[in-house]
Amino acid sequence: MTLVSVGREWAVLASLLFASFTAWAQAVGGLPSNNVPWVAAAVDADIDRAFAQARTEQRPLLLYWGATWCPPCNQLKATLFSQQEFALLTRSMLLVHVDGDRPGAQKLGARFQVRGYPTMIVLNPQGQELTRLPGEVEPEQVYGLLQTALAGGRPIQRLLTDARAGKALTRNEWRTIAFYSWETDEGRLVAAAERAALLAELADRLQVALPLEVETVNRFWLKALATAGDGAGLAVGAAATGQAAGGLRRADESMRSRVQRLLGDPQQVRAQMDVLTGGASAIVKMLATDDPVDRQQWVLRMDQALAGLQRDTSLSRADRVSALVERVGLARLDQPKDTIRPKIPEALVKTVREEAKRFDQDTTNGYERQAVITALAYLTAQSGLLEESSELLKANLTRSHSPYYLMSQLASNARKQGRSDEALRWYQEAFETSVGPATRLQWGAAYVAALIELSPADAERIEATVRRLYTEAGQDSSAFHERSARSLQRISAKLKDWNRDGSRSAAVGRLRSQLDATCRRLPTGDPQKGQCEALAQSA
Numbered sequence: 001m002t003l004v005s006v007g008r009e010w011a012v013l014a015s016l017l018f019a020s021f022t023a024w025a026q027a028v029g030g031l032p033s034n035n036v037p038w039v040a041a042a043v044d045a046d047i048d049r050a051f052a053q054a055r056t057e058q059r060p061l062l063l064y065w066g067a068t069w070c071p072p073c074n075q076l077k078a079t080l081f082s083q084q085e086f087a088l089l090t091r092s093m094l095l096v097h098v099d100g101d102r103p104g105a106q107k108l109g110a111r112f113q114v115r116g117y118p119t120m121i122v123l124n125p126q127g128q129e130l131t132r133l134p135g136e137v138e139p140e141q142v143y144g145l146l147q148t149a150l151a152g153g154r155p156i157q158r159l160l161t162d163a164r165a166g167k168a169l170t171r172n173e174w175r176t177i178a179f180y181s182w183e184t185d186e187g188r189l190v191a192a193a194e195r196a197a198l199l200a201e202l203a204d205r206l207q208v209a210l211p212l213e214v215e216t217v218n219r220f221w222l223k224a225l226a227t228a229g230d231g232a233g234l235a236v237g238a239a240a241t242g243q244a245a246g247g248l249r250r251a252d253e254s255m256r257s258r259v260q261r262l263l264g265d266p267q268q269v270r271a272q273m274d275v276l277t278g279g280a281s282a283i284v285k286m287l288a289t290d291d292p293v294d295r296q297q298w299v300l301r302m303d304q305a306l307a308g309l310q311r312d313t314s315l316s317r318a319d320r321v322s323a324l325v326e327r328v329g330l331a332r333l334d335q336p337k338d339t340i341r342p343k344i345p346e347a348l349v350k351t352v353r354e355e356a357k358r359f360d361q362d363t364t365n366g367y368e369r370q371a372v373i374t375a376l377a378y379l380t381a382q383s384g385l386l387e388e389s390s391e392l393l394k395a396n397l398t399r400s401h402s403p404y405y406l407m408s409q410l411a412s413n414a415r416k417q418g419r420s421d422e423a424l425r426w427y428q429e430a431f432e433t434s435v436g437p438a439t440r441l442q443w444g445a446a447y448v449a450a451l452i453e454l455s456p457a458d459a460e461r462i463e464a465t466v467r468r469l470y471t472e473a474g475q476d477s478s479a480f481h482e483r484s485a486r487s488l489q490r491i492s493a494k495l496k497d498w499n500r501d502g503s504r505s506a507a508v509g510r511l512r513s514q515l516d517a518t519c520r521r522l523p524t525g526d527p528q529k530g531q532c533e534a535l536a537q538s539a
Contacts (some may be wrong), residue, residue, distance in 0.1 A: 101436025226279025
């Protein structure tokens with residue numbers, strides 16, 4: 001069997017999409033915004049020069065790690081980075097942009113322990129990390145954190161150590177810890193499994209140290225509950241008393257009362273917008289008892305708070321869509337996660353349809369559309385409206401500067417509907433049109449996984465696709481670092497599963513030989529060499 005052609009219509013579509021992307025890339029120049037002097041960096045030498053300049057000029061440094069296709073990255077470009085306030089506030093900073101798809105960039109990801117897009121790190125002139133900025137909060141909240149850093153803020157590790165030791169911290173130092181981007185910490189400050197207990201400990205300590213800092217205490221508690229409800233576990237109130245943090249425990253009555261008051265206060269809800277729109281369902285899991293009536297009451301309280309955020313026109317469209325996504329998540333709370341046609345209240349489904357249509361019509365900025373349209377497609381799919389989700393994605397393919405991201409969503413929708421051939425065509429097209437070494441490996445790994453799961457007998461296509469990916473990996477100087485390494489790990493795991501009974505040993509052996517040859521070309525002492533060899537062995 002030869003490689004399957006995607007057909008004339010797919011070729012025409014690919015041509016249109018490539019032309020659209022090329023025009024967009026030429027227009028924006030690859031930088032996050034044009035209102036500040038970003039310094040592009042992709043290799044260690046670029047970063048070393050930036051740090052040398054920062055030390056010489058005694059300027060703090062803001063490192064932004066992102067990707068062209070990433071929806072929240074595009075949201076930052078449409079909001080925070082494009083604002084005049086951001087330009088004014090960062091005049092005394094050195095702004096460095098690392099595009100994760102530039103050759104060599106994934107090695108920088110390993111250097112700074114960054115994986116998720118976007119990640120924003122503020123460092124002092126000596127290179128010490130002051131904080132990681134959350135990409136989901138309101139720009140005004142980011143400005144406050146930047147001002148603290150510019151005023152000579154202390155490194156985040158030192159702040160956290162002092163806070164846990166019971167030493168006095170200022171109000172702004174406590175806020176720096178509370179607004180730290182724990183989701184992009186990557187285990188630097190705390191292991192993921194210990195994060196919920198740490199946040200609960202900090203909430204306890206701040207409540208004792210500065211009892212009037214209600215908003216910051218609330219943030220610590222909500223983050224702790226959201227993290228615990230997502231599966232990490234939380235021993236509420238245990239940290240400050242020295243008890244060991246253990247398995248999953250629900251919140252006590254005082255915590256339930258605290259959150260109930262917060263949800264009834266629109267101002268407090270707005271202040272905690274990013275936590276609620278990203279973790280409402282997890283928080284409800286921690287607050288509700290086993291009583292169905294109590295559980296429904298908490299769902300209703302949270303839904304009302306989210307509905308207020310959804311209607312708040314002072315928020316960005318992406319934030320308002322996120323609130324609606326969480327409302328649907330609450331409606332699905334007691335249904336299996338993989339439910340394709342969930343039971344959703346008719347009124348909520350009607351709202352989803354209306355908002356999807358309105359936001360599609362109203363969102364004109366190209367960056368913002370990449371964030372909003374992809375979120376709307378996910379929203380409608382989660383609401384059981386798979387056909388409408390796919391229609392929305394198809395209508396926006398030629399309007400997106402990263403259409404391959406939309407194609408991957410189309411593939412997912414088709415797969416859920418049992419349309420395996422269509423799903424594979426979209427996975428293939430997403431891979432073929434993807435741009436950048438790290439992204440091509442990521443989308444290629446998704447295509448290989450889909451091939452093995454949906455068409456395992458198509459050995460020739462599977463082997464040819466993996467061979468292409470291994471060839472591209474061999475041409476990328478940082479293919480065995482961070483995001484790219486995880487894509488290659490996924491391929492190895494899938495190949496191992498594909499050859500579980502030994503019937504594809506010949507094909508897998510040929511692929512392993514190709515990867516072995518790449519490993520041998522890597523210099524001795526390069527940490528990638530060991531990673532490459534481990535991947536070849538695991539396959």
